[in-house]
Amino acid sequence: MLALQKVRPAVGLEFRAVDAPLEAPPGEAIVRVHSAGICGTDLHIADWTPGYESMAGAMPVTLGHEFSGTIAKVGAGLSDTLVGRRVTARPSTTCGTCAACLAGDEDNCSNRKGVGIGRNGAFAQFVCVPYSNCHALPDRLDMGIAALTEPMTVCAEAVKTAEVQAGQRILVIGPGFIGQGIAVLARAKGAKVVVIGRNDGPRLGALRAIGFEHLVDTAEIPLEEALAGYPPFDAIIEAAGVPALVSATLPYLKKRGIFTVVGIHSKPAEIDLVRLVRLHQQIRGSYRAAAHDWDGVIAFLAENQETISKLVSQRLPLAEAMTGFTAAHDRTASKVVLTIGGDA
Ligand SMILES: [Zn+2]
Ligand SMILES: [Zn+2]
Incomplete structure (x- = not known):
């Protein structure tokens, strides 16, 4: 599959052909990406402005942390009935094994990895995420709008x-x-x-x-x-x-x-x-919203999708992502959403 990646700790991004994930690790889901938003963080990573040095260890890494899609496959411990579920996901993943995680204080996990930053993200046909990071989307919520859940939180x-x-x-x-x-x-x-x-x-x-x-x-x-x-x-x-x-x-x-x-x-x-x-x-x-606030934001998006859709200035296929990066950079675009999957 085609993936838009950060390959080295320097200016620029690259399109690369990578293997699609075949099997999800235990507790994780492979999501067929429908839409993914380009955000300021992606611009910073592309420009390699200071503050993202810790990404170097994950490179080459696929960007894209605001997205919606459909569960295509699940790993051990998860029910196959989840396949086909429309979801978005919190991009911040926790390790489950550090002292904070073991104490139930996942917000202070010392090994946090961001989907699309420290592990592969959604600027590709498939992305793999812990199922516990996923949030179900109501049927009436457009997938292109649902991709904006993370920034709205x-x-x-x-x-x-x-x-x-x-x-x-x-x-x-x-x-x-x-x-x-x-x-x-x-x-x-x-x-x-x-x-x-x-x-x-x-x-x-x-x-x-x-x-x-x-x-x-x-x-x-x-x-x-x-x-x-x-x-x-x-x-x-x-x-x-x-x-x-x-x-x-x-x-x-x-x-x-x-x-x-x-x-x-x-x-x-x-x-x-x-x-x-x-x-x-x-x-x-003010920074990241708590997991328990996500469903309220999803409900708000579903109620207000007419309004929110007017803030999306461009929808582009993944292959034209760099056009979107340029427009976002020049501030000629309001919000750019990449349409990656077809009819999910
Ligand atoms: Zn973002
Ligand atoms: Zn942890």
């Missing part, structure tokens, strides 16, 4: 961390898919949402198409000018990974407000801590 975790409530004013920084998903989930909670980006016409345009009105492109209007018209925000959620934007937007957070950082930053941010103390504000980080 990241969004849901951010909204939870920020304690977004009905009636609040929320500022979202960065209109990539994570920022977009945060905006959608915060709006669904009844919050009023402002989203800012920079040179982000297509991605802000996707938000406009699903009914957001308070959208700011700081390439067109300076941040200070754009935010001057709004009262201080109850919460700010940062999903751009630009340290300067943390310092630049903190002055717009209200007293006792919560600033949540979701973006991955390549440099430290400079923060006025005196102001933070006097205004009794909090800065929180």
